[in-house]
Amino acid sequence: MKACYYTTAWRGGEGWYAFALAQALAEAGVDLCFIAAPVQPADREANHPNIDRRRLLAGTGGRGSTAYRAIMNLYRVVHSTAVLLWARLTARTFLVTHPAWLLVTFIQFCLLRLVGARIVYIVHDAKPHAWSFPDRFRRLEEWLLLQTYRMSAHLIVLTKTAKNDLINHFNIAPDKIDVVPHGAFPSGDPGPIPGSGKLLVFGMLRRNKRIKETIEAVLSLGDDLPDLKLIVAGSPHADDRVYWDECAALVASRPERFITEIGFVEEARVGELFAMSDAILLPYEEFSSQSGVAVLASLARRPIMSTGVGGIGELIEHGLACQRVSIPVTAHSIADAFRQFYARPMDEWRNHADAGSAALGHYLSWSRIAEEIKQVAAGAG
Numbered sequence: 001m002k003a004c005y006y007t008t009a010w011r012g013g014e015g016w017y018a019f020a021l022a023q024a025l026a027e028a029g030v031d032l033c034f035i036a037a038p039v040q041p042a043d044r045e046a047n048h049p050n051i052d053r054r055r056l057l058a059g060t061g062g063r064g065s066t067a068y069r070a071i072m073n074l075y076r077v078v079h080s081t082a083v084l085l086w087a088r089l090t091a092r093t094f095l096v097t098h099p100a101w102l103l104v105t106f107i108q109f110c111l112l113r114l115v116g117a118r119i120v121y122i123v124h125d126a127k128p129h130a131w132s133f134p135d136r137f138r139r140l141e142e143w144l145l146l147q148t149y150r151m152s153a154h155l156i157v158l159t160k161t162a163k164n165d166l167i168n169h170f171n172i173a174p175d176k177i178d179v180v181p182h183g184a185f186p187s188g189d190p191g192p193i194p195g196s197g198k199l200l201v202f203g204m205l206r207r208n209k210r211i212k213e214t215i216e217a218v219l220s221l222g223d224d225l226p227d228l229k230l231i232v233a234g235s236p237h238a239d240d241r242v243y244w245d246e247c248a249a250l251v252a253s254r255p256e257r258f259i260t261e262i263g264f265v266e267e268a269r270v271g272e273l274f275a276m277s278d279a280i281l282l283p284y285e286e287f288s289s290q291s292g293v294a295v296l297a298s299l300a301r302r303p304i305m306s307t308g309v310g311g312i313g314e315l316i317e318h319g320l321a322c323q324r325v326s327i328p329v330t331a332h333s334i335a336d337a338f339r340q341f342y343a344r345p346m347d348e349w350r351n352h353a354d355a356g357s358a359a360l361g362h363y364l365s366w367s368r369i370a371e372e373i374k375q376v377a378a379g380a381g
Helices: 012-027 066-087 102-114 135-151 160-170 211-220 241-251 267-276 292-299 310-317 331-343 346-363 366-380
Strands: 002-006 031-036 051-055 093-097 118-123 154-157 177-179 198-202 229-234 258-262 279-282 304-306 322-324
Touching (some): 002 012, 012 366, 093 366, 102 135, 118 135, 118 366, 135 160, 154 160, 154 366, 160 177, 198 267, 211 241, 241 258, 267 292, 292 346, 304 331, 322 331
Parallel strands (some): 031 051, 198 279, 279 304, 304 322
């Protein structure tokens, strides 16, 4: 079959997912017009005879003046829209994941529908982690989001929880939605759990990860678990930067308990951070998607600390090693999880994490995922 595949993701977990899926689809026999910016690092680029590569301009990464970023973003929007419409000459079925800003996505989907395209939208989060529009425009933002779902011929989500969100919150018909999990993208082998006393918060620094409560949990320990240190590595959410400011003020009260690396984390550093850490903190209280960080943790043979909500619970069912955090998520419940984790012999955690990594490696196989998405796309076309 022929299909176009479009994404604005080009680095980090979103980029790795997008490019690994392109490679897997091509290997599954899809004749793919792949529209995306060059990936970083370059060795994650999708290369296959079945791929007709159409390159977009990458984001500025926050560099340059406000005027420069505005001009470049406008160019990226116009260029990507033109490339999408031109690609309609190549195929009718369009796979889309991690598209542009919501308003731009709405316009692009309208134009694609006008030229007869059939959109298969791979939705990572049915509802955004943080709303982008001011509160007075919330209903407009929800309406635009709903229209992108309605304009799609079919929706693919990563978890059963996300499917339920689409059905219950957006009134999308169940038969329009398929569940296909997040594929695995290992980033080297960091070795066995070191028993270092270091725990890692990694990825986008946003409220639903309960980072503030996690920091408060460390501070509440006093002299308990004296070797425990919390590593916080990642970028603040663009729509809620004040949240990290609140967290940073707490870190400053006892800096010896924390290691912070704020900003985009390059791939080489990801492996180093996982190698330093005994476990990864993901104490979401509300979460419907599948966590790319949890997938990374599993393949890196690291347990997570989590409530098990949403797609994380589905990964735990398939073997992901986890120290449970009780709900409601508070500094107290997270501190209790710290104590329970370190009360268990580290060799038991190593064995559990190794077994879980092997089991999830099969469940999250890209070849299996690509075949499922290929079947959905063929049915939508």
